[in-house]
Amino acid sequence: xxxxxxHAEAVAGVVDRVVARYRRDPxxxxxxxxxxxxxxxxxxxxxxxxxxxxxxxxxxxxEGVAGFYAFFYTQPRGKYRVLFSDNITDRMLGNKAMMDxxxxxxxxxxxxxxxxxxxxxxxxxxxxxCDQGPALLxxxxxxxxxxxxxxxxxxxxxxxxxxxxxxxxEFFQVADNIRRADILLTADFEPGAALLAARARAxxxxxxxxxxxxxxxxxxxxxxxxxxxxxxxxxxxxRGRGGAGFTTGLKWEACRNAPLKAGQQRIVVCNxxxxxxxxxxxxxxxxxxxDLVFEGMTVAAYAVGATRGFVYLRGEYRYLLxxxxxxxxxxxxxxxxxxxxxxxxxxxxxxxxxxGAGAYVCGEESALIESLExxxxxxxxxxxxxxxxxxxxxxxxxxxxxxxxxxxxxxxxGGEWYAGIGTRQSAGTKILSVxxxxxxxxxxxxxxxxxxxxVLADCGAVDTQAVQVxxxxxxxxxxxxxxxxxxxxxxxxxxxxxxxxxTRDMFQVARNYVHFFQHESCGFCTPCxxxxxxxxxxxxxxxxxAGSPYDFAEIEKLNQLLQSMSHCGLGHTACNPVLDTIAKFxxxxxxxxxxxxxxxxxxxxxxxxxxxxxxxxxxxxxxxATEHGGQA
Amino acid sequence: xxxxxxxxxxxxxxxxxxxxxxAAQAAGVFIPHLCYHPEFKPHGSCKLCTxxxxxxxTASCTMxxxxxxxxxxxxxxxxxxxxxxxxxxxxxxxxxxxxCEQSGNCQLQATAYHLGMMSPHYDHFFPNxxxxxxxxxxxxxxxxxxxxxxxxxxxxxxxxxxxxxxxGRGIKTHLIVNARSGQLGxxxxxxxxxxxxxxxxxVILRKRRGFAVxxxxxxxxxxxxxxxxxxxC
Numbered sequence: 001x002x003x004x005x006x007h008a009e010a011v012a013g014v015v016d017r018v019v020a021r022y023r024r025d026p027x028x029x030x031x032x033x034x035x036x037x038x039x040x041x042x043x044x045x046x047x048x049x050x051x052x053x054x055x056x057x058x059x060x061x062x063e064g065v066a067g068f069y070a071f072f073y074t075q076p077r078g079k080y081r082v083l084f085s086d087n088i089t090d091r092m093l094g095n096k097a098m099m100d101x102x103x104x105x106x107x108x109x110x111x112x113x114x115x116x117x118x119x120x121x122x123x124x125x126x127x128x129x130c131d132q133g134p135a136l137l138x139x140x141x142x143x144x145x146x147x148x149x150x151x152x153x154x155x156x157x158x159x160x161x162x163x164x165x166x167x168x169x170e171f172f173q174v175a176d177n178i179r180r181a182d183i184l185l186t187a188d189f190e191p192g193a194a195l196l197a198a199r200a201r202a203x204x205x206x207x208x209x210x211x212x213x214x215x216x217x218x219x220x221x222x223x224x225x226x227x228x229x230x231x232x233x234x235x236x237x238x239r240g241r242g243g244a245g246f247t248t249g250l251k252w253e254a255c256r257n258a259p260l261k262a263g264q265q266r267i268v269v270c271n272x273x274x275x276x277x278x279x280x281x282x283x284x285x286x287x288x289x290x291d292l293v294f295e296g297m298t299v300a301a302y303a304v305g306a307t308r309g310f311v312y313l314r315g316e317y318r319y320l321l322x323x324x325x326x327x328x329x330x331x332x333x334x335x336x337x338x339x340x341x342x343x344x345x346x347x348x349x350x351x352x353x354x355x356g357a358g359a360y361v362c363g364e365e366s367a368l369i370e371s372l373e374x375x376x377x378x379x380x381x382x383x384x385x386x387x388x389x390x391x392x393x394x395x396x397x398x399x400x401x402x403x404x405x406x407x408x409x410x411x412x413x414g415g416e417w418y419a420g421i422g423t424r425q426s427a428g429t430k431i432l433s434v435x436x437x438x439x440x441x442x443x444x445x446x447x448x449x450x451x452x453x454x455v456l457a458d459c460g461a462v463d464t465q466a467v468q469v470x471x472x473x474x475x476x477x478x479x480x481x482x483x484x485x486x487x488x489x490x491x492x493x494x495x496x497x498x499x500x501x502x503t504r505d506m507f508q509v510a511r512n513y514v515h516f517f518q519h520e521s522c523g524f525c526t527p528c529x530x531x532x533x534x535x536x537x538x539x540x541x542x543x544x545x546a547g548s549p550y551d552f553a554e555i556e557k558l559n560q561l562l563q564s565m566s567h568c569g570l571g572h573t574a575c576n577p578v579l580d581t582i583a584k585f586x587x588x589x590x591x592x593x594x595x596x597x598x599x600x601x602x603x604x605x606x607x608x609x610x611x612x613x614x615x616x617x618x619x620x621x622x623x624x625a626t627e628h629g630g631q632a
Numbered sequence: 633x634x635x636x637x638x639x640x641x642x643x644x645x646x647x648x649x650x651x652x653x654x655a656a657q658a659a660g661v662f663i664p665h666l667c668y669h670p671e672f673k674p675h676g677s678c679k680l681c682t683x684x685x686x687x688x689x690t691a692s693c694t695m696x697x698x699x700x701x702x703x704x705x706x707x708x709x710x711x712x713x714x715x716x717x718x719x720x721x722x723x724x725x726x727x728x729x730x731x732c733e734q735s736g737n738c739q740l741q742a743t744a745y746h747l748g749m750m751s752p753h754y755d756h757f758f759p760n761x762x763x764x765x766x767x768x769x770x771x772x773x774x775x776x777x778x779x780x781x782x783x784x785x786x787x788x789x790x791x792x793x794x795x796x797x798x799x800g801r802g803i804k805t806h807l808i809v810n811a812r813s814g815q816l817g818x819x820x821x822x823x824x825x826x827x828x829x830x831x832x833x834x835v836i837l838r839k840r841r842g843f844a845v846x847x848x849x850x851x852x853x854x855x856x857x858x859x860x861x862x863x864x865c
Binding site: 376537565 | 674676677678679680682689691694713716717720721723724754755757778779794795796797798799800801802803804805808809810811812
């Protein structure tokens with residue numbers, strides 16, 4: 001048999017196994033592509049041939065999905081695919097030097113595949129190891145705490161073609177770094193306890209009937225059981241922990257009250273696409289407190305009458321998948337998932353885990369649902385909202401990992417207990433992912449209402465210039481605002497708390513974030529697709545010292561356009577870091593506006609860079625002196 | 633009593649379920665648009681049809697009309713924003729109107745005229761996009777693609793073929809065709825396809841018909857898009 005035919009046959013074998021495991025359902029396309037790539041190292045055209053035949057979907061659909069996600073490769077990217085995390089915290093910890101070192105060691109150019117096809121080295125957005133960076137992913141396995149020695153060792157392992165399974169186990173150890181724990185991070189929790197408490201809260205009368213109905217077709221109001229659970233969630237005044245802070249009880253109630261069409265069911269989705277740079281709390285919740293999260297999802301299913309659940313786990317956390325599946329299997333054995341949960345007839349609910357593939361926008365709930373359905377992760381037009389028309393058009397709640405963990409504790413201890421923690425408008429606790437310039441980066445759980453200053457003191461931050469709260473889409477807090485508090489009434493947050501000391505250049509912080517949004521824009525709408533690229537180009541122009549007040553005005557105009565015309569929150573918030581740093585750290589911009597007059601973005605000397613690289617020259621004669629200070 | 637909302641102060645009747653742009657068009661009021669086409673499911677991606685509803689920006693092609701809504705469209709502010717979007721589309725691709733076969737029939741060009749766009753304003757991206765001439769009857773010039781996805785929807789929803797789709801992400805989003813070779817000639821695309829008729833710009837071009845109608849006598853040469861839009865789209 002010819003080599004090509006053998007290759008095609010081997011690929012077809014992989015595809016058939018994966019497709020069978022996913023019940024030949026094109027709604028699992030993202031998972032199918034991910035598993036094919038795990039076996040084949042990329043998604044070869046032969047795999048798409050076979051998928052087209054076995055799934056009966058057009059090639060355009062498969063290629064459209066494969067082309068959307070950063071972690072899917074339709075070109076070979078090597079046996080070892082190294083991606084350096086490029087969050088601002090990684091940069092502050094020297095990731096550039098690490099990457100250059102690895103590239104030099106391996107004789108490979110950044111972003112390219114080595115000539116022998118063995119390895120590629122490139123960058124990716126924050127991988128969620130900000131408290132133990134600089135970090136990288138190799139074939140989606142996380143390695144933190146990079147040092148020169150570790151990089152050299154990694155290069156040796158790659159050159160020796162050592163299988164990842166045989167790499168030193170300590171490379172892959174990810175620390176929890178819990179520095180301050182409150183109710184969630186101390187939860188000494190017996191699996192099933194919250195469900196039993198929720199069930200016990202239902203009035204005796206009609207208990208069985210109400211439970212059966214809740215899980216099967218949703219409850220008419222006024223009947224106990226789930227209504228009692230929902231009441232506790234409302235009493236707790238729980239609000240979503242993903243950043244937007246929508247009232248959880250209202251969301252759940254809307255889903256529960258949404259009519260079901262024939263054959264439909266309600267869906268509970270846990271959003272573990274923790275993509276906001278600087279956030280890593282969900283990683284710890286899922287690795288160390290998975291029962292709390294799964295139990296919260298089951299409580300939610302009980303309250304809204306859902307029978308199917310998903311965890312959407314970001315691709316960067318692929319390494320958590322096997323452990324989480326083992327916990328799910330144990331919970332099924334313990335009758336905490338599956339049919340007749342806790343022996344309640346009709347109490348059916350199960351959870352499956354979908355893994356993302358490098359797309360921040362999938363943290364937006366409707367884009368997440370599109371991805372769960374095996375599509376490109378493009379945010380939907382709303383209304384209708386997911387609570388009525390979510391996964392496969394069924395009523396769906398999407399909540400953050402931390403929200404579900406809190407819901408489990410509320411089911412266990414009651415809403416009043418929970419409402420007593422935190423502030424009047426912000427009940428409960430918040431887990432902050434602290435990183436950047438501080439002595440003890442890691443997780444800090446506080447009752448809402450804690451001041452920025454207090455957190456800074458606790459994490460050992462000195463000479464702090466600014467804190468980026470809630471990541472690039474959040475707000476940048478300057479020193480004169482450190483008495484402001486974390487809470488929905490003041491600074492709402494999804495959890496990121498990135499500290500910058502006096503030595504940091506806040507323009508570079510904003511520029512890093514602008515690059516992030518440009519990379520993560522889904523490309524659906526004109527303003528965000530083109531606007532984030534224009535914004536990136538302008539920030540780069542300022543960075544090169546070719547900026548003028550004209551460019552600065554352009555940046556402000558673009559910011560406005562993105563805010564008013566964009567399709568989703570990504571575009572709306574893409575300019576936040578720039579707006580905030582302009583308002584609070586203007587001198588960092590001023591010093592970059594070298595010219596009073598307009599300066600063209602085109603720099604002839606820079607354009608000759610490719611020619612210099614080709615000829616291996618970098619001497620003064622290979623450069624042009626430019627009128628506007630184009631840098632040599 | 634019939635349902636109405638106001639659009640720039642004018643009362644617009646609408647039927648339950650109609651979007652703002654549908655009701656406006658039925659009443660003879662033009663709202664600029666590119667990815668919207670009355671025969672297809674609204675997409676809401678170009679954002680040209682953005683209006684302010686009760687003070688908030690929203691795409692009029694996806695927003696359902698509701699009684700009593702106060703909608704602003706022809707304001708200085710909104711048209712400036714639309715003009716900026718048009719400029720973005722011009723610099724994102726390679727649009728050279730004087731040499732383009734669609735000049736005069738192009739909705740992007742006509743919309744730019746309508747909005748008073750005098751220059752591209754932004755720096756050109758000059759993307760490198762190959763032309764596909766593999767099909768016997770059609771030429772694909774991706775340089776002009778504005779990613780409106782009308783051909784995608786037409787092929788999928790009307791022709792039942794899925795000849796076109798969008799792939800890539802962000803600024804790298806691009807149109808692909810349904811063939812392993814990536815060539816239109818290897819697909820089942822035909823001149824009878826609905827997808828062959830819907831491109832609002834000059835991507836999907838019929839071969840051997842170039843400049844059959846002289847420039848100067850084309851659709852938008854005769855009347856601005858605001859006066860012709862209701863005839864065909």
